[in-house]
Amino acid sequence: MTNMKDVAQEAGVSLGSVSNYLNEKKIRPDAEERIKNAIKKLHYVRNNAARDLRTNGSSYVVFVLPTVWTPYFSELTFWIQKELDHYGYKAILCLSENEYEQEKGFVDMAEEQRVAGIISVSYSNLTSHVHSDIPLVSIEKEDTGLFPLVSSDNYSGGEIAAAELKKRQADKFLFIGADHISSTAMTARKSGFVDYCNRNGMKYTIDKVPSTHHQEEFDIQIKKIVDNIAGSKYQYRNLGIFSYTDEVALSLYKELLRRNIKIPEEVQIVGFDGWKLSQDQQLSISSIRQPVKDIAVNAVKQLDKRVNRESTQDVPRIMLPVTFLQGDTTKTI
Amino acid sequence: MTNMKDVAQEAGVSLGSVSNYLNEKKIRPDAEERIKNAIKKLHYVRNNAARDLRTNGSSYVVFVLPTVWTPYFSELTFWIQKELDHYGYKAILCLSENEYEQEKGFVDMAEEQRVAGIISVSYSNLTSHVHSDIPLVSIEKEDTGLFPLVSSDNYSGGEIAAAELKKRQADKFLFIGADHISSTAMTARKSGFVDYCNRNGMKYTIDKVPSTHHQEEFDIQIKKIVDNIAGSKYQYRNLGIFSYTDEVALSLYKELLRRNIKIPEEVQIVGFDGWKLSQDQQLSISSIRQPVKDIAVNAVKQLDKRVNRESTQDVPRIMLPVTFLQGDTTKTI
Structure with a gap:
């Protein structure tokens, strides 16, 4: 894989110049030109994974849910991904099939990979085994009182x-x-x-x-x-x-x-x-x-607040209103 | 965040001993005991993101598709995630809503983050803009001939x-x-x-x-x-x-x-x-x-082969058989 050193060598400039260029600091115009050409020629892409680690700002969010294969969960996944994307996060999808061991594995992975946070729809007692210093928001169920909950009424x-x-x-x-x-x-x-x-x-x-x-x-x-x-x-x-x-x-x-x-x-x-x-x-x-979209909007908003260490003191329980939907199985009035 | 140094200090052992312990090398039994206790006490979790970078073995796979919100795509996502999980990959879900700019953004992100590979269901000419050295498998459509294709017949x-x-x-x-x-x-x-x-x-x-x-x-x-x-x-x-x-x-x-x-x-x-x-x-x-499950099984298998640099020479086009499903809208015979 091409690295910064290769770019510096190709451009005939110092490693420091390449680093300055990548961090948008001022460098000599002719060096800038040569670095640009070298990057193009070598197809160099910056290693954001490494940068994320250095700045401790992972943008991955683990989304744990039983399945994506029912209309409710596929709609929820649709909106969660859309909202995460809106905030600049990337959704890692983890399907637990309601199995506690699976869920625990995903949480361990999330902790090990130091992701930004977790959003979970879990019917087991998942949250009781999560460290409360990892940002987590639960949808539908959260019994420990340690994490925000977003749910329908x-x-x-x-x-x-x-x-x-x-x-x-x-x-x-x-x-x-x-x-x-x-x-x-x-x-x-x-x-x-x-x-x-x-x-x-x-x-x-x-x-x-x-x-x-x-x-x-x-x-x-x-x-x-x-x-x-x-x-x-x-x-x-x-x-x-x-x-x-x-x-x-x-x-x-x-x-x-x-x-x-x-x-x-x-x-x-x-x-x-x-x-x-x-x-x-x-x-x-x-x-x-x-209110599937509202559930997603609120869950991601709460998660982002916790990632940014705003309001970790209060642990909100958000209850969203449901509505009657007339279909073919009830009389029209 | 607790690091290896903290663990060494807490356990009263050298950094090298902690490193050896974590890499499953032999160390003195009493040191092992003290390190275990220190890890437990400090809630130390190993930084796998850092390790992945060092060994250049990211386990993330980007899955690009138009939406997850139709029964076909939610079933496909279900099986893709299950198969990726089976091989030890994690699925990053990217929904493009059929917009080319969105798809391109996801591919750029995948390259920058140096993920293991990409699986895509794209109706635009996405693959024509992907470097052919990034492992990618297309589902349903791939016009460039550079990447494996898995499709229904x-x-x-x-x-x-x-x-x-x-x-x-x-x-x-x-x-x-x-x-x-x-x-x-x-x-x-x-x-x-x-x-x-x-x-x-x-x-x-x-x-x-x-x-x-x-x-x-x-x-x-x-x-x-x-x-x-x-x-x-x-x-x-x-x-x-x-x-x-x-x-x-x-x-x-x-x-x-x-x-x-x-x-x-x-x-x-x-x-x-x-x-x-x-x-x-x-x-x-x-x-x-x-054959939704078969599509997923074949796509992940092809991707894994390319990640492991097996058979990058041939670019398979896999065409899977479809079947007639009797429902209520055709006569029974």
């Missing part, structure tokens, strides 16, 4: 789902949650829904599905729930379903259609996330939409 | 689409392409379709839509195409449509349903990509499925 999302279904003449309600993930976000969605139902005298039941990573069990359970709905148990006319993710809502929707249950005339469904397949295409599921 | 994808529609009793055919992107991949999809039709005496027409980034024009054009189909022009019974992407196929599908045209009974649609929303959920559009 999941509780009010549950309330909104119940309210919107009630407005559309649903007279019995069903919440579908997960049977093993017990994350704060999921719990808040459920509590918001259940509390709203209780406050307003609305009759509800609760059902559970396994994580979609156990595809077979998941499919069986979706069929079982739809059996219950189609059978006598819920008397499905005017049933309003709130599902804790769009992924589950979509599976329910397909299975209900297969049984010839009319949506939204007989059964209405509200998901959570507000999946958009791309910048211009949304899913047909009615949903509680997360 | 787009031409045979077009042929398969035509053949599958014919098998399902379509007796007139429509290809929907893009009006300004003239990428090699898109052209190949169209040629495969058209050539198959011509070889088999199948009657076809061709229509175009603007890029989805011009949402309003795009929607107008989709409506116009569906007007033509619903009106007399095509006599839509037994029409088989092949659309150059799933994104366009999905928009057509929704608009046709809105006009009460029965799918797949009256009109059948085949898209391209085979979008999966997540690892477990596929879209309902019948499609020509790209």
